[in-house]
Amino acid sequence: MISKLLIANRGEIACRIIRTAREMGIATVAVYSDADAKALHVRSADEAVHIGPSPAAESYLVGEKIIAAAKQTGAGAIHPGYGFLSENADFAQAVKDAGLIWVGAPPSSIRAMGLKDAAKKLMREAGVPVTPGYDGDDQSAERLKEEADAIGYPVLIKAVAGGGGKGMRKVDAERDFLSALESCRREAKASFGNDDVILEKWITSPRHIEVQVFGDSHGNVVHLFERDCSLQRRHQKVIEEAPAPGMDEATREEICAAAVRAAKAVDYEGAGTIEFIADASEGLRADRIFFMEMNTRLQVEHPVTEEITGVDLVEWQLLVAAGEPIPSKQEDLSIDGHAIEARLYAEDPSSGFLPSTGPLDHFDIGLRGRIETGVEEGDQISPFYDPMVAKLVTWGETRQDAIEQLADIADGVEIWPVRTNAAFIANCLRDEDFEDANLDTGFIERKIDDLVESDEPYEAIWQTAADFVVLAETENHDDQPAGFRLNAPGRLTTSLSFKGDTRVVAAAEGAAFEAATGFVDPHRVVVFADGMSFAFDRGSRGSGAAAAGDGAILAPMPGKVIALDVAEGDSVTAGQRLMVLEAMKMEHSLTAPFDGTVTELNASEGGQVQVDAVLCVVEPAAD
Incomplete structure (x- = not known):
C-alpha cells in the first residue's frame, strides 16, 4: 500500500486527490511554483516542495524536479492528476525507473x-x-486532398498529436481544402512539433x-x-x-x-x-x-x-x-440517478470570454451540490494556468432535478472582482433545447447570442445598489464594508456610477430585487444577481468616477501597468498618454479624454489591475 503520495499537479484536482488520500490514511506532498506559494493545495497537503518559477514550463512540466521532490520527501508514489505531465509517457517511465509508483x-x-x-x-x-476517414502514411497534400474528395465534404482535418481543439480544421468545400490543410499543419507544428494529420468524415x-x-x-x-x-x-x-x-x-x-x-x-x-x-x-x-x-x-x-x-x-x-x-x-x-457538472471559469463571456485574473476579494459559491475547487476567498486567479475556478456538480433522481439544482447554484455564485461564466452556465442549463436533450457539439456556437448576458445593469440592479448604499449609510456609520441581503431602507437618494454612467438613484420603499446579495465599502457597492457581479462607484462618498463622469479611465481588461506618465494633480490635454497597460501580451495606451486635471490616481507602475477598475479620473477643465 502507498504510504506517502506526491501530487504532480495544482488547483482543484490536487485538492481532490489530497482529500481521498487523507481518507485512505495516505500522507500527501504538494508541489508548487512561485505563483502557487500560498495556494489551497499547498495549504491542504501534509508537506509541500517548491519546484520553480510561475510558468508551467519551468515548474509543473519539469519532470526531473518533481521526481527529485518525491525522493526528497520520501514519497513512494506520484499521481499526475490531469493535464501537465499526466499523459507524458517519458515522464511515466522516468517515475517507474526511479523506483516510484506511477499512479x-x-x-x-x-x-x-x-x-x-x-x-x-x-x-x-x-x-x-x-x-470513416484516412490515416495513412502518405502525407502529401495531393494524396490528402484526393482522400478528402473521396470521403466527401465536409471533412475534418486533425493533427495526429493534437488536443484541446488545436490542429483541427473543418473544411466545407473542395476549394478550401489545401489552404485549411496548410493552416492546420502550421498550427500543429508550432503546438506539438508534429504536422502529420488524419482526415475524418464530418458528422453533421x-x-x-x-x-x-x-x-x-x-x-x-x-x-x-x-x-x-x-x-x-x-x-x-x-x-x-x-x-x-x-x-x-x-x-x-x-x-x-x-x-x-x-x-x-x-x-x-x-x-x-x-x-x-x-x-x-x-x-x-x-x-x-x-x-x-x-x-x-x-x-x-x-x-x-x-x-x-x-x-x-x-x-x-x-x-x-x-x-x-x-x-x-x-x-x-x-x-x-443523473449527475451534471459545469466548469466555472474565470472569464468574461460579455467580452469574448477573455480570461479574468486577480484576487478573489469576495468568493462564495455556496454549499449546495458537490463543489470541487482549488481556491478560497483571498486567493488569486493566476494568469499562468487554466482559468477554471471550480467544478459545480449536482445529482438528482432525474435529469431535470439535477439541471434545476445546478442552475440554482450557478445563479447564486458570488465572485468579485474576478468575472466568471456563472450566468452563462445557468442560461445553458435553462435553454429549452438543453432541457429537452436536443444536443450536439455546435449547441453553444449556434445559441451564443442568447446565452451570453449583457454586463450592463438593468434598472432593478441600479435600484438594488441604491438600496444597499442607503441601508449601509443608515446602519454602518463607520464606513466599514457591509455585506447583506435586502430589507427595506427609507426613501433616500445616492449617486452611483457604472462605467462612466452616473445617476442619482432613490432608494425604494421596499426591496427592489429580493434575491440579490452584495456588499458596500467606502468607495463602491457590489451587487450579485443571476450569477453576475455589478460594481458601482459611490458618488455620494466623493468617488472621482462619479464626479468626473466620462473622465473615469477604466481598465479595458485585466493586466499590468508597465508605464505611468502622470501624477495626481497634473494638468493633461486631450489625447495625452496617461499610462500603458500590458494585457494578453499586448500593450494598451490609455489617454486623457479631454483637457483637464488628474484628480484621482489608483494605479502604480508594475501593479496588476482588474477589468473595469477605475485607474484614473480626469476632471474636465473649466470653460
Whole structure:
C-alpha cells in the first residue's frame, strides 16, 4: 500500500486527490511554483516542495524536479492528476525507473494511444468502430486532398498529436481544402512539433459520448458507463453529464463493450476514457457511434461518473497502482440517478470570454451540490494556468432535478472582482433545447447570442445598489464594508456610477430585487444577481468616477501597468498618454479624454489591475 503520495499537479484536482488520500490514511506532498506559494493545495497537503518559477514550463512540466521532490520527501508514489505531465509517457517511465509508483496508465498504453492515426488503426484491429476517414502514411497534400474528395465534404482535418481543439480544421468545400490543410499543419507544428494529420468524415449532428474504463495489473477491465460532453465552446467542454440522455440500454451495452475492448487492446491499467463521436441525427444508435480517441488519465469530468456509480475513482487509482485488483466486478456496477457538472471559469463571456485574473476579494459559491475547487476567498486567479475556478456538480433522481439544482447554484455564485461564466452556465442549463436533450457539439456556437448576458445593469440592479448604499449609510456609520441581503431602507437618494454612467438613484420603499446579495465599502457597492457581479462607484462618498463622469479611465481588461506618465494633480490635454497597460501580451495606451486635471490616481507602475477598475479620473477643465 502507498504510504506517502506526491501530487504532480495544482488547483482543484490536487485538492481532490489530497482529500481521498487523507481518507485512505495516505500522507500527501504538494508541489508548487512561485505563483502557487500560498495556494489551497499547498495549504491542504501534509508537506509541500517548491519546484520553480510561475510558468508551467519551468515548474509543473519539469519532470526531473518533481521526481527529485518525491525522493526528497520520501514519497513512494506520484499521481499526475490531469493535464501537465499526466499523459507524458517519458515522464511515466522516468517515475517507474526511479523506483516510484506511477499512479496512471502504463507508459506503453500512453504511447499506443498518444497519436490519433496509430490509435485508430489499433482500434480498428480490436473491433472498435472508427469514424470513416484516412490515416495513412502518405502525407502529401495531393494524396490528402484526393482522400478528402473521396470521403466527401465536409471533412475534418486533425493533427495526429493534437488536443484541446488545436490542429483541427473543418473544411466545407473542395476549394478550401489545401489552404485549411496548410493552416492546420502550421498550427500543429508550432503546438506539438508534429504536422502529420488524419482526415475524418464530418458528422453533421455530433454528440460527444465517452465511456469511463478502468483496468488493473491482473487483466481485469470494467466500464463505469458513459458521459455526454456535447456542450462545448471552441472544443473545450463546458457542461458534462452522466448518463447520456437518450441512450437506450442496447446502445449503451454496445458502446461500453467497445470501450472495454479498446482498453484491453492496450493492456490498460488505471483510469481511462474512451471518447466517441456520435451521429445523433436520428438519435443515439450503436451503428452511428465511432471511436475518436482515448485519454489515458483521469478526466476533469470524472465526478459525474462517481455520483451515479458511488465509486471513488481516485481511491481506485491508488489501490490499482499499488497492485491490488479493481474493487468491483462489472456486474456489481450500476447507474443510480443523473449527475451534471459545469466548469466555472474565470472569464468574461460579455467580452469574448477573455480570461479574468486577480484576487478573489469576495468568493462564495455556496454549499449546495458537490463543489470541487482549488481556491478560497483571498486567493488569486493566476494568469499562468487554466482559468477554471471550480467544478459545480449536482445529482438528482432525474435529469431535470439535477439541471434545476445546478442552475440554482450557478445563479447564486458570488465572485468579485474576478468575472466568471456563472450566468452563462445557468442560461445553458435553462435553454429549452438543453432541457429537452436536443444536443450536439455546435449547441453553444449556434445559441451564443442568447446565452451570453449583457454586463450592463438593468434598472432593478441600479435600484438594488441604491438600496444597499442607503441601508449601509443608515446602519454602518463607520464606513466599514457591509455585506447583506435586502430589507427595506427609507426613501433616500445616492449617486452611483457604472462605467462612466452616473445617476442619482432613490432608494425604494421596499426591496427592489429580493434575491440579490452584495456588499458596500467606502468607495463602491457590489451587487450579485443571476450569477453576475455589478460594481458601482459611490458618488455620494466623493468617488472621482462619479464626479468626473466620462473622465473615469477604466481598465479595458485585466493586466499590468508597465508605464505611468502622470501624477495626481497634473494638468493633461486631450489625447495625452496617461499610462500603458500590458494585457494578453499586448500593450494598451490609455489617454486623457479631454483637457483637464488628474484628480484621482489608483494605479502604480508594475501593479496588476482588474477589468473595469477605475485607474484614473480626469476632471474636465473649466470653460
